[in-house]
Amino acid sequence: MTGTRDFEGMSALVTGGASGIGAAVAALLLERGARVAVLDRETAGAPEGTLALKADVTDDGAVRDAVDRAAAELGGLHTLVSNAGIGSIGTVEDNADDEWTRVLDINVLGMVRTARHALPHLRRAAADRPGAVSITQTCSIAATAGLPQRALYSASKGAVLSLTLAMAADHVREGVRVNCVNPGTADTPWIGRLLGQADDPAAERAALNARQPLGRLVSADEVAAAIVYLASPAAASVTGTALAVDGGMQGLRLRPAAD
């Protein structure tokens, strides 16, 4: 689809759009002809050409103001990509209640707040562009596979998966499609930070590569391509779907590689 301008005349808002997967989505949407706003708590990395809006997804008023400003300045809102999220390491014994509250507040309620304030704009856009109006949420392989040391993070992404399905049902008759993408381990600044905490970063990277049947991490651009497909007019019949971009991690069961 490179070179197509299928988002011409459409406006998009990408949360967490100043880094990693979100920045790749914002850049691709721009390339495909959309007007793009980025909502992030740190906007320095927002791609050039986007409207950068500084807001924290835990602050309902700030999210409302940013969403309304994006719609006002870009001329409505057709595409919401809800992608802001944070990681958390540990078993169910390791994180205190306030850490559970913090991570769920960002990863789950952040998406609730963004959708709540975007929906009035999306409904208006749907009247003009049947099939082209959507919410796409960044979920994770952690929602569908049991990964060690990710109890809280996995619970948050499991909630995102179920939320995606419920929202898809609630808004299908309003012309708003809702889907999510489930990345495997993706090579973003996030993983850089994770490797930085490991005793042996090179060994940790090799272990993460080996966990994915394709033998390497997923790239931010590969995840962005899937998100932009789900948001595009070409996906007019796609709602309530979780699209894995995980190097085969969820679906494949390989025998150990022969030397």
Ligand SMILES: NC(=O)c1ccc[n+]([C@@H]2O[C@H](COP(=O)([O-])OP(=O)(O)OC[C@H]3O[C@@H](n4cnc5c(N)ncnc54)[C@H](O)[C@@H]3O)[C@@H](O)[C@H]2O)c1
């Ligand atoms: N990198 C991976 O391996 C991976 C795998 C599966 C899912 N994901 C998901 O992809 C999404 C993006 O992750 P990434 O790897 O690009 O990480 P990243 O850290 O590079 O980017 C995340 C962005 O979200 C923003 N953000 C975080 N908390 C925020 C808040 N409270 N309010 C506003 N903005 C906030 C950050 O400032 C940052 O710009 C996340 O939802 C993450 O759970 C990542």
